[in-house]
Amino acid sequence: MFWIAPRLTKSSRSKLTEVSFAPTLDKIRAGQSVKVTEIAVGQGATLQLAQLGIRAGATLAVRRSAPLGGPILVESAGSMVAIGRGMARKVYVQTLE
Amino acid sequence: MKIALVGQPNCGKSTIFNSVAGYRTATGNFPGTTVQLAWSRVRLDHQIAELVDLPGIYSLTSTNPAESASKKFLLSENPSLIINVLDASLLSRSLELTLELRELGIPMVVCLNMADEAQRRGTKISTRQLAALLGLPVVEAVAYRGVGVRELFREGIRQLNRPPAPAEFIAWHRDIETTVGQMERQVESNSNGQKLPRRFLAIKLLENDPEVSAAAAPELLSTARQLRAKLERTHGRPAESVVMSERHDLAMRLFEETATVTRPRSDPRAALDNLLTHPLWGYVFLLVILVAFFWAVFGFGSLVEREISGKLGLLSAALLAGLPKRGLAHVLVAGLLDGVQGGAGIVLPYLVPFLFGLAFLEDAGYLPRVAYLMDGLLHRIGLHGTSMLPIILGYGCSVPACLATRILPSRRDRFLASVLATLVPCSARSTVIFALVAFYLGPMWAFGIFCFNALVVIFSGWMLARLWPEISPGMILEVPRYQWPVWHVLARKVWMRLREFVVLSWPLLIGGSLALGLAAYWNLDRYANLLLSPLTSLLGLPAVVGTTLVFGVLRKELALIMLTQALGTNSVSTVLSATQIVVFTIFITFYIPCLATLVALVKEIGKKMTALAAAYTFVLATLMGLAARLILPLILSR
Numbered sequence: 001m002f003w004i005a006p007r008l009t010k011s012s013r014s015k016l017t018e019v020s021f022a023p024t025l026d027k028i029r030a031g032q033s034v035k036v037t038e039i040a041v042g043q044g045a046t047l048q049l050a051q052l053g054i055r056a057g058a059t060l061a062v063r064r065s066a067p068l069g070g071p072i073l074v075e076s077a078g079s080m081v082a083i084g085r086g087m088a089r090k091v092y093v094q095t096l097e
Numbered sequence: 098m099k100i101a102l103v104g105q106p107n108c109g110k111s112t113i114f115n116s117v118a119g120y121r122t123a124t125g126n127f128p129g130t131t132v133q134l135a136w137s138r139v140r141l142d143h144q145i146a147e148l149v150d151l152p153g154i155y156s157l158t159s160t161n162p163a164e165s166a167s168k169k170f171l172l173s174e175n176p177s178l179i180i181n182v183l184d185a186s187l188l189s190r191s192l193e194l195t196l197e198l199r200e201l202g203i204p205m206v207v208c209l210n211m212a213d214e215a216q217r218r219g220t221k222i223s224t225r226q227l228a229a230l231l232g233l234p235v236v237e238a239v240a241y242r243g244v245g246v247r248e249l250f251r252e253g254i255r256q257l258n259r260p261p262a263p264a265e266f267i268a269w270h271r272d273i274e275t276t277v278g279q280m281e282r283q284v285e286s287n288s289n290g291q292k293l294p295r296r297f298l299a300i301k302l303l304e305n306d307p308e309v310s311a312a313a314a315p316e317l318l319s320t321a322r323q324l325r326a327k328l329e330r331t332h333g334r335p336a337e338s339v340v341m342s343e344r345h346d347l348a349m350r351l352f353e354e355t356a357t358v359t360r361p362r363s364d365p366r367a368a369l370d371n372l373l374t375h376p377l378w379g380y381v382f383l384l385v386i387l388v389a390f391f392w393a394v395f396g397f398g399s400l401v402e403r404e405i406s407g408k409l410g411l412l413s414a415a416l417l418a419g420l421p422k423r424g425l426a427h428v429l430v431a432g433l434l435d436g437v438q439g440g441a442g443i444v445l446p447y448l449v450p451f452l453f454g455l456a457f458l459e460d461a462g463y464l465p466r467v468a469y470l471m472d473g474l475l476h477r478i479g480l481h482g483t484s485m486l487p488i489i490l491g492y493g494c495s496v497p498a499c500l501a502t503r504i505l506p507s508r509r510d511r512f513l514a515s516v517l518a519t520l521v522p523c524s525a526r527s528t529v530i531f532a533l534v535a536f537y538l539g540p541m542w543a544f545g546i547f548c549f550n551a552l553v554v555i556f557s558g559w560m561l562a563r564l565w566p567e568i569s570p571g572m573i574l575e576v577p578r579y580q581w582p583v584w585h586v587l588a589r590k591v592w593m594r595l596r597e598f599v600v601l602s603w604p605l606l607i608g609g610s611l612a613l614g615l616a617a618y619w620n621l622d623r624y625a626n627l628l629l630s631p632l633t634s635l636l637g638l639p640a641v642v643g644t645t646l647v648f649g650v651l652r653k654e655l656a657l658i659m660l661t662q663a664l665g666t667n668s669v670s671t672v673l674s675a676t677q678i679v680v681f682t683i684f685i686t687f688y689i690p691c692l693a694t695l696v697a698l699v700k701e702i703g704k705k706m707t708a709l710a711a712a713y714t715f716v717l718a719t720l721m722g723l724a725a726r727l728i729l730p731l732i733l734s735r
Contacts, residue, residue, distance in 0.1 A: 043335075044160055044506065048573045050341055051155035053190050067376045070473025071482060071572050077190045078218070080370075080578070082469040084482060084571030 023095065025072055026088035028062045034093035035059050041090045049091075053077030059096065098146045099174060100139075100253065103167065103198060104182035105191055106153030107462075107577040109210040111135070112240040113182060114150040115586045117250065134166070135593075142254050149176070157197045158306060158337075162503045165308070171201060172293060172308075178253050179205040185215035185222060185237070189352035193344050196267065199233065202294040204256040207235045208249050213242075214578075219361040227355040232264030241583045266351070269343045272331065276324050277303065283320040287313075303328065304337040366579045373463075379470050386463070390454050395531060398447035406442035413438065425618065432614030436607030439658040440598075447531075448494075448598060449591070451524045455493050456590040460582035464489065465574055472572050478555060479562025481505055482572040484514035488554070491518035492527070495694040497594060499701050509567045512702050516561060516710045519690040519698070520554050520717075522547070525654040526686050532657055534682050537670045542679070550686060553721060557713075605692075609648050609655050613663075616644065622663070636680050636722045639664075639672070649685055651692050656685050676729040680722045688718030 028034055036058045039046055046055075053076040054060065063080065064073040071082040083091070104110045118137035135150040151167040159165035171179070181198055183191035188209075195207060207228075209215075215222060228235040234252045238245030268274060280299035301309040302321040310318060325336035332339045372378055413434040420427040458464055464486050472482025483505055491498035498518035502511040522530060535543035616622045622644045626633075629643035641663045649656030660681070664672045673681070689711045690698065698707040 042570070045570055045573060046338070047158060047341075048155075048160050048506075050338075050345075051160075051193075052573065052575055055342075055345070064374050064376070066374075066469060066473050068473035069476060070471075071469055071574075073374060073469060073576065078187045079190070080576040082465070082472065082482075082572055082574045082576055084472060084476065084573070086476070086568075087571035087573065 022092040024089050025060075025062070025074070025083065025091040025093050026065075026085050028065075028072075028093065028095065030062055030064050033059060033061045033096045035096055036091060037094050038092040039090065040092070041087060045087060049083075049087075052079070052081045054081065054083075054091070060093070098144065098178075098257075099176040100146050100148045100178045100180060101171060101174075101176040102148065102150045102180050102182060103171065103194075104153060104210075105155050105184065105187075105194055106575060108153065108182045108184040108187075108191065109240045110153065110182045111150055112583055112586055113180075113208070113210070113238070113246055113249070114148065115583070115589055116240060116243055116246050118148060134170070141250055144254070146177075154194065156194055156341075157301075158304060159308075161506050168308070171198075171203075175292070176203060178257055179203050180208060180249065180253055181205055182208045182210050182240075185209040185212050186218050186220060188215070188220065188222060188356055189348050192348035192351050195231065195233075196344050196347055199231070199261050199267070200294060200297040200300060202260045202297070204259050205233055205261055206249065206253045206256050207231065207233050208240075208245070209235060209237045210240050212237045212245075213239045217362050217364065219359040220356050221359070222356045227351065230264065230266040230351055230354060232262045232267070241580075266354075267347065269347065273328070273339065273343055276328055280321065280324055283317055287317050300340060304340050369579060370466075373466055374469060379466075383467060383470055386458075390458070394447060394450045394454055395527075397450045399531070401446035402442055405446060406438065409434075409438045409442050428614045428618045429611060432611035433607060435614075435658055436603075436610035439610065439654060440603040440606050445598075447528050448524050449595065451493050452591045452594050453587070455490065456587050456594075457582055460580065460587060460590070462577045462579045465576045468572070468574060469576060475558075476571075478559045479566075480513055480517075480558050481507070481510040481570070483574055484510060484517065487514045487518045488521055491521035491523060493524055494594070494598075495519045495521075495523045495690055496697045498523075499694060499697040502701060506570055507567070508702075509565050510570075512706055512710075513558065513561055513565070515698060515702055516713065517554050517558050519694055519710065520550070520557060520687060520714065522550055522686050523653065525691070528654050529657045529685055530682055533660075533669065533678050537678055538675055546679070546682060546686070549683075553687070553717070557717065561713075605651055606655055606658075609651050610658060613644065613648060613659055617663075632719070635719070636684060637726045638677055638681055642681060646684070646688070649691070650689055653685060653691050675733055676726060679729055680725045683725050684718045684722040686718075687721055688715050690714065 022037055025034070025036075036054060036056050038056055039049060039054070041049070049055065054074070058076060061075040062072060063075055066073070069085050071084050072088045073080055073082050075081075102110045102114055114135060114137070117139050118135075134152070137148050139146055139148045149170065151170055152163040154164045154167045157168055157171075159168050170176075179198055179201070181195050183195065185191075198205060209222060209224065209227075212222075222237075224235045224237050234256060236245055236249045236252050238249055240246060269277070277296065277299050280303055281295045284295045284298045284302070298309060298313075302313060302317060303325060305321070305325060310321070313321075328336040328339050373382055413431075416434065417427065417431060420430060467489060468482050468485045471485040475482050475484060484502075486504065487498045487501040490501050495518060498521075499515045502514045502518070505511045505514055530543050530546050534546055613622070616625075622641075625647055626640045626643035629646060630640050632646075633640050633643050642660060645656045645659035645663050648659045660669065669678065689695075695707060695711065698710060702710070
């Protein structure tokens, strides 16, 4: 066997984001298009988001925001992605016209 | 010869697999995991090949166990050909995986599937140009209509033994190419029998890929660390993000060179989605769809059950008539017939429509919407929103539900989801609820039990989430567009899941039924009943049901069949009171998952956790049964 068990490398790099007043994805109302400026989540989630086209510089269209603190549904690179509210809170964006 | 179908989730890989695989397909567990792979022998141009349908991956950096299984297969099983399936309507995103696969140096053909969907979205792709720039053959296809599949495989055969040719277009920015080159040289001098291409290993080391790094020599790792630090310094972000952006940029450039985008045609599915994800109507439709689903399954099931059970009942009466009563032969034949009848008459009528309906909702793409709608609520409880998918599958059968927990990224969430999924009444337990409670006390009582169960599941989730506090990483879930399910894909899915029951559980059911007959014949069941009498008397149940509880661990529906055997009558209500029926059903619903589920649990969450889960469900079942015993008489007497 080529390898036995995947080694879990937890990122120890803690990222301190300065206090910023940029809006986060969870604050955006449905129908609005935004540009992602910064994503301040862990390594694994950053990767998962990037795989779905959600990365700094990408343009997203917010489609829906579920009630009860539910996820945000965004359109990214032609596909729909549901992002949990807690995670959306860490995606900094800039609204486009 | 192995051919691997590789693509991002929901790209239509399985449709292609199904259109060539025929019905002699097997699913097997990937060595050491419970991740299921479908494989089939196919004849291609006088050659026999093994076609493997790998779980969908977004990239070769895995984020969950299903993805790592696909990756592991590609890296260690040496497939002779990769068929990379792309959703043409998501071209630029899909090309990122293609670029990564290309580095593996394995002969490869690209399939632009869902070409009709791309057209509808106004994307026109020049296949010729894409093939030229990628240095790989590209075949357009609309797999669900069977268009292009034959050409795809023909092209694939032509590519055998022809690894991807170098392509000029596929080059990264110079400084990154230089770094990759440095890493490559280091890999070359340290290649101890490594089969994978140098460039691939070099890139993966720069990306700090956990699996590749774990297998690498220490010198390589130290070089990788230095080069990663350099990239991070010059680009101002982590090396893996630099590499990923390179791939992304290249994919974008490929897209811009080969595709022209015009106005998309209007899509009625957008309106449907607006309704089904609506903050109010979405929930109304969710409820309507689930109620209609269960109503249809049980409506159909009970109709068929009556037919089959009646016929089989007559048959077994005729067969038994010739045998002397109380003889061993009578006991054996009766046990055998009960087992057969239990499978054909009680379980299958509900299981088949259930699995079919579930596969329909799954393939149509509704389940991710359910997860989207429920995430807020589940998050409040402390669960991951995606847990909803295994829990819904749990209503069908706990085994696939446990396997489905692998889509969750964290171990804790997988544990919680699998425990909750086993608490939900599976179709076997629903059968018990319907055959006992609905039949003797009325359908409203059965509905009440389902609601009660849901409350207990929510409460358990809430409690377990607090016992294992960890911030759930939050949902990131692609919600695919709706698709009209392809019926042969659906049929195969149902058959694959049904086969588990037919070849695994049914023989067990027959064996159990025989064993109980024999135990009664030799008066062995008395000991089991005696042993369980503290429990049965605590729950206020007659001691004879003790054995049925033991059999319930083998298969939940066995408890029902055994109950009639143990009580010696087909009309349970003459022996058991209404309270006893409800207590028995509640206990059966919650207590220890069946054997097949336990096995799945051990594989998925480990022995210790499984023991914990079993103990928890047993205590829960006893407490709930006791509560029902104490409270129900108050309600019933009014």
